[in-house]
Amino acid sequence: xxxxxxxxxxxxxxxxxxxxxxxxxxxxxxxxxxxxxxxxxxxxxxxxxxxxxxxxxxxxxxxxxxxxxxxxxxxxxxxxxxxxxxxxxxxxxxxxxxxxxxxxxxxxxxxxxxxxxxxxxxxxxxxxxxxxxxxxxxxxxxxxxxxxxxxxxxxxxxxxxxxxxxxxxxxxxxxxxxxxxxxxxxxxxxxxxxxxxxxxxxxxxxxxxxx
Numbered sequence: 001x002x003x004x005x006x007x008x009x010x011x012x013x014x015x016x017x018x019x020x021x022x023x024x025x026x027x028x029x030x031x032x033x034x035x036x037x038x039x040x041x042x043x044x045x046x047x048x049x050x051x052x053x054x055x056x057x058x059x060x061x062x063x064x065x066x067x068x069x070x071x072x073x074x075x076x077x078x079x080x081x082x083x084x085x086x087x088x089x090x091x092x093x094x095x096x097x098x099x100x101x102x103x104x105x106x107x108x109x110x111x112x113x114x115x116x117x118x119x120x121x122x123x124x125x126x127x128x129x130x131x132x133x134x135x136x137x138x139x140x141x142x143x144x145x146x147x148x149x150x151x152x153x154x155x156x157x158x159x160x161x162x163x164x165x166x167x168x169x170x171x172x173x174x175x176x177x178x179x180x181x182x183x184x185x186x187x188x189x190x191x192x193x194x195x196x197x198x199x200x201x202x203x204x205x206x207x208x209x210x211x
Contacts, residue, residue: 003035004043005080008052008069012077015056015068018044030147032154052076095161099168103175110172118165125158 003025010016010024022040026033044067047053052073056066069077095117102108132151 003039004047007040007043007047008073008077009080011053011067011069012074015066017064017066019064021067028146030150032150047073103172111169114165114169114172118162121158121161121165125155125162128155128158 006025006029007021010021010028016024018037018040021044022035022037025035025040044053048055048067051070053067054070056068058065099110099113102110102113128151132148132155
């Protein structure tokens with residue numbers, strides 16, 4: 001999730017200071033994606049630069065500086081809710097890259113790589129399932145729903161990953177029993193050599209004609 005869009009969405013509800021934005025972001029996303037306070041203030045400064053956020057005037061020197069959306073910021077928040085999350089170029093996914101390299105590298109036991117990942121994914125899936133069974137400790141209804149939905153997403157993603165690993169293992173097994181394709185390049189290269197197959201065949205024909 002974009003921290004930038006998350007902050008815009010939170011400020012659409014009411015003005016907040018930096019620490020409020022941090023705690024609300026983490027509470028509303030189930031604590032799955034913690035953000036540090038420096039990242040929050042850096043993002044807010046960029047939003048101010050882009051004309052989407054402005055500081056709230058405050059008379060007291062000791063009061064924490066709060067921020068609110070400008071009209072352009074409010075329009076950006078409304079537009080974010082109305083448009084789908086774009087699925088353009090896929091993000092670099094380490095597991096997909098690792099397995100793609102494993103099946104093309106010499107000396108790598110792909111089945112062992114798949115099994116190690118399956119063990120890790122199953123461990124994560126077990127943890128997510130246990131968390132769903134035990135529930136969130138604070139029991140706040142809105143936060144419970146947000147946390148539960150994020151947890152559902154993680155469970156579905158882990159289950160899909162296990163199915164994909166099964167698919168990878170089956171494809172690798174089928175490829176292993178397939179006859180190796182003959183590379184025509186060495187034969188053609190050999191035939192082109194002075195002492196290659198073509199030359200040898202020509203010599204045999206010459207010997208046959210002499211008999």
